[in-house]
Amino acid sequence: MKTNEWISSVPVYEPGRPIEEVARELGFADVSEIIKVASNENELGPSPKAMKAMAVAATEMHRYPDGGCFYLKDKLSAKLGVKPQNLLFGSGSNELIEFLGHVYLRPGTNLVMSEGAFVVYRLIAKLFNAQAIAAPMKKFAHDLDAMLAAVTPETRMVIICNPNNPTGTIVSPTKIKEFLKKLPSHVLAVFDEAYFEFMPDETKPDLIKEIQKGRENVVVLRTFSKAYGLAGLRIGYAVGHENLIALLNRVRQPFNVNAMAMAAALAALDDDKHLAKTRTTNFQGLELFMDGFRKLGLDYVPSYANFILVKTGNGRQVFGELQKRKVIVRPMDGYGLPEWIRITVGTSAQNRAVLKALKEIL
């Protein structure tokens, strides 16, 4: 059989380990004792308003969803100050990254990313048999000048993960402004803002404004998976110029976003209380971790997201040892950081338990 020969070299994404799988493997009877802080999920759970909306929506699950996401576009466009035509929803923002691949990539083209950024960008480049050019990082952060220098005539997009997963670093609004001034017009700037809601307000770039002004080569990706606590539902969105959104819309399956996800996201957008609590819990958790790491004499990268990178030495081994203590974190060897692990900030009790387990090991 003939296949697209490059598909067999698409790397397989390594997700955070599911709680049930770890419990089975290590023979833990009570899964509720296991702390999973490996996938940057919201440990406060989904918004209570979203849960209520889902219970109501459950009675209508024999219906196909509204593929156009009318109500959701209506609410979100008003909230962001854009037109509904500037928005597209995806089954997670990961799906939107794939849509960008469909529209912009083919063999011979490339995307520019940062060396230590989210691996999914590499996978998407490979999926379309395009090249991923990784520019070096500077102190665990995106180096926008290095990224600009990496742009070639065949570059279709530059992806900036801000805050970056897995390092938790940001690029300043000023740096972004300079970058956008210098970016060649044939290149799309993709800002992956999966952790936008966790950023301190003064660090948030206003990229929506660029889109309001009609700029065509900027797109912003956000998600309901992280701060909104709806990762299991798979829903995220893109904000961009209406021409760009119209192209992305052409590669979308008719019902790519499910009805339960739409109902939950719609309600979650109204739950300011849950979002505020999520932010506060996270800021306090980051402080607790940084303080704990300093006391343990561990290097860490100050984070602007809901996770933190810490240098434990042999990350794979520490990951294994933590797992035996019912804590699941993410080893970073896959990111070229074999001495580091990434820990998601959880509830206050979880954070303390993670620090305690870490102290025992080290």
Ligand SMILES: *Cc1c(COP(=O)(O)O)cnc(C)c1O
């Ligand atoms: C979690 C994450 C996403 C979004 O994931 P979805 O669940 O598909 O919305 C996108 N980018 C980064 C960097 C992430 O960490």
